[in-house]
Amino acid sequence: MSTPQDLLAITHACVVTVDAVGTIVNDATIVVGADRKIRAIAAGALDHTAPTVIDAKGGIVMPGMINAHTHMGMTLFRGLGDDMNLEDFLGRLMPAEIAVLSHDAVVAGTELAALESLLGGITTALDMYYLPDAALEVAARSGLRIHCGPNLLESDGPEPLPIAKRMAWANEWLTDSKKREQELSLPNGFDSLNWLSPHSTYLLGEEHLNQISALAKQHGAHIHVHAAETVGEMSLVSKRHNGRTPIQVLADTQLLTNAVLAHGVHLNDADIAMIAQHGATVTHCPASNYKLASGTARIVELHKQGVNVALGTDGPASGNDIDLWLAMRLAGYVQKTATSDPTVLPALDVLRMATINGAKALHIDHLVGSLEVGKYADLVVLDAFSPSLTPVFDPHVAVVAAAGRGDVCHVVVHGQIVVRDRKALNINAAAVVDRVNKLTPVILASVARN
Numbered sequence: 242m243s244t245p246q247d248l249l250a251i252t253h254a255c256v257v258t259v260d261a262v263g264t265i266v267n268d269a270t271i272v273v274g275a276d277r278k279i280r281a282i283a284a285g286a287l288d289h290t291a292p293t294v295i296d297a298k299g300g301i302v303m304p305g306m307i308n309a310h311t312h313m314g315m316t317l318f319r320g321l322g323d324d325m326n327l328e329d330f331l332g333r334l335m336p337a338e339i340a341v342l343s344h345d346a347v348v349a350g351t352e353l354a355a356l357e358s359l360l361g362g363i364t365t366a367l368d369m370y371y372l373p374d375a376a377l378e379v380a381a382r383s384g385l386r387i388h389c390g391p392n393l394l395e396s397d398g399p400e401p402l403p404i405a406k407r408m409a410w411a412n413e414w415l416t417d418s419k420k421r422e423q424e425l426s427l428p429n430g431f432d433s434l435n436w437l438s439p440h441s442t443y444l445l446g447e448e449h450l451n452q453i454s455a456l457a458k459q460h461g462a463h464i465h466v467h468a469a470e471t472v473g474e475m476s477l478v479s480k481r482h483n484g485r486t487p488i489q490v491l492a493d494t495q496l497l498t499n500a501v502l503a504h505g506v507h508l509n510d511a512d513i514a515m516i517a518q519h520g521a522t523v524t525h526c527p528a529s530n531y532k533l534a535s536g537t538a539r540i541v542e543l544h545k546q547g548v549n550v551a552l553g554t555d556g557p558a559s560g561n562d563i564d565l566w567l568a569m570r571l572a573g574y575v576q577k578t579a580t581s582d583p584t585v586l587p588a589l590d591v592l593r594m595a596t597i598n599g600a601k602a603l604h605i606d607h608l609v610g611s612l613e614v615g616k617y618a619d620l621v622v623l624d625a626f627s628p629s630l631t632p633v634f635d636p637h638v639a640v641v642a643a644a645g646r647g648d649v650c651h652v653v654v655h656g657q658i659v660v661r662d663r664k665a666l667n668i669n670a671a672a673v674v675d676r677v678n679k680l681t682p683v684i685l686a687s688v689a690r691n
């Protein structure tokens with residue numbers, strides 16, 4: 242019996258593994274086996290039977306990045322509400338969303354976001370948006386891993402569903418999630434549909450938060466929630482929930498355990514201790530936080546207390562783009578300035594936030610998030626001849642402090658090449674851009690009416 246043929250080999254790579262000790266393997270070969278997993282990583286040439294070979298020509302190869310908080314469909318509204326705070330931004334955006342969003346519109350916005358993500362080296366996204374069936378359609382087509390579930394809030398939204406119906410729909414979604422994964426041929430074992438996204442503790446009362454918690458327990462579903470983003474939110478939550486912080490409310494409603502908390506800007510010491518104790522992740526979204534003047538998250542303190550901190554872009558309407566390179570740089574630089582200590586958050590720690598820590602947040606760190614034998618091949622090949630990546634004394638520093646989206650040449654997800662020579666292979670870029678541009682007059686008209 243012959244051994245199954247390898248799928249892909251990458252040669253002459255400077256491999257930034259982001260494994261537990263930050264191993265770098267120079268002039269290496271990576272072999273991806275028939276099962277889409279990395280079969281070997283070692284210096285020099287390796288025997289393989291792969292029909293497809295990418296020659297990295299000495300360039301850096303790193304794990305695909307994980308965007309651990311985003312709203313992909315919001316690309317439709319990019320740049321529509323700028324130079325204002327979160328509350329004013331939401332006041333402008335939410336009526337436009339309700340007026341404009343349909344399944345097809347969310348597909349268009351999400352596909353544009355998938356294109357931007359893949360071209361920029363992002364291989365997995367934790368999405369929170371309306372009409373999540375649209376995101377699944379894009380995931381199945383584009384190759385981007387999208388993890389998502391029903392968006393839960395007390396307003397009807399564009400679906401339109403009052404909260405009671407929304408809860409029933411969420412129950413159906415979770416009940417069918419495994420079947421849907423199979424129907425859409427999404428990769429096994431990633432649990433990518435087993436999510437609930439309660440929007441926040443300011444848009445949900447305790448009764449509904451308790452119902453969501455019970456539903457999550459019943460299905461073993463993961464929780465993705467906004468928490469402690471702005472001073473305005475802290476005051477709303479305090480009024481609505483008897484003087485408690487968002488983290489206290491989530492702990493009291495048993496939603497905090499292993500949850501993904503988007504933002505976590507305004508956390509006191511007790512909040513941080515609770516987050517650590519419950520094994521929750523904070524997804525830091527620096528571009529969104531600084532653009533909206535939401536504040537500076539206590540990332541160094543979260544690290545000290547052992548909290549898993551991942552990185553996110555937030556929605557492209559508040560971000561405004563989907564750029565984890567920018568997020569990495571802002572995360573490191575602002576913490577150094579905020580603490581007056583340039584030694585905090587060294588490059589490898591920041592790179593972990595954009596890769597393996599995101600995988601931990603999504604409970605898939607045994608599958609992806611670093612380049613190690615036995616993990617699925619989700620990886621990014623950077624341009625060996627990029628001026629800003631020349632010379633490279635420390636590859637971790639080069640990736641975090643000098644690389645950008647323009648340096649991404651090839652991207653592999655689940656062992657398949659999805660970006661080759663800076664072109665997305667599964668997305669018709671011109672058609673996607675055209676579809677989104679055709680929606681802009683409708684969006685402008687809806688904003689003018691409100």
Ligand SMILES: [Zn+2]
Nearest residue numbers: 467503555556
């Ligand atoms: Zn958000």
